[in-house]
Amino acid sequence: MNRNILITTTNTVENANIKEYMGIISTNVVLGTNFFSDFAASFTDFFGGFSNTYQNKLQIIYKEAIDELSKKAVSLGANCIIGLNIDFDEISGKSKSMFMISAIGTAAQIDIAETDATNIKSIGQISADALNKEYLKKILTSNITKGAFPSEEEWNLLAVYDVPEISEKLFDLFLLTGKKSAEMMTEEEKSLFKNFPQYYIRLNKKLQIDLAYSKLNGTNDRAVADLIIRNKLFDAKGIIDIIRNYKINIAINLLESDKDYYTDKDIVLMQDLVDAITNIPDKGKIEIVKGLFSKREEKYLCPNGHKNDADTKFCYECGLNIKGLTKKQLTCINKFSVKIEALQELLGLKK
Incomplete structure (x- = not known):
């Protein structure tokens, strides 16, 4: 679950003001027939109590649905999901059964007042999670500053605890390692190359975007652009800034990138992006x-x-x-313009 998202089944949040409703979000997770066959095999668990096997499977898909809903909320710029509702359904047809969990809620941006965290500190109580996270942050920050790589054990901890404070240093190490062939990598570098993408994708979406676009400095542009496209980190403002820095080729390459969800606010920025490309000075x-x-x-x-x-x-x-552009690049720009038109139609903004 994304730790940057507050989730509640109520329509309000105590000690918080709702600044903006970002929209209704939903997700569905479906399991096939194996779920029911496994459930039948563990039917004897019901005698004398609940089925542990059944409960465990429900917990897995419940967590998967909540995680997916959290990602959607973050992509909209929300920090809270209110009015969460979970439904479990069985879907049957053609002698087959599937099990589906549906999660729906409203993504919102809230302003949180003083939280209980301050009060907890004042009476001398700190949770084990908070302690482990702070310990991991200090150890890794110190080690990475000295040029060391996270161990496998530390990568496992990073899969549990969010430590965004070391994201930029790890990003730099990842780009540096990526210049080497697999044969030239040390075991620590191989581990970094394998584990960093999973760590990176768990970061707040805004942090992912800020990190990636800040690294487009002419040294690792192709690798960073691939990361932006692969992780759906399209950011019109970021690409416009790239054009202003005269990196038109990489900017056009990033037109192929995407984002999880679009709103009417994106249309204006996307049109500004096309204008910025159209108005680049002539080179010939x-x-x-x-x-x-x-x-x-x-x-x-x-x-x-x-x-x-x-x-x-x-x-x-x-x-x-x-203007220094190729036919292929113009085709890419035209496709992007069509994408804007399609988005306008889908949002009901095109007459």
């Missing part, structure tokens, strides 16, 4: 040059200085247009 030019027999004529000089006929859209030698 049309100029008059001397031809054969001293005849002066217009030529298209591409960004690489190749001469073409004035009406040429893309350089015959390097394939660049006057």
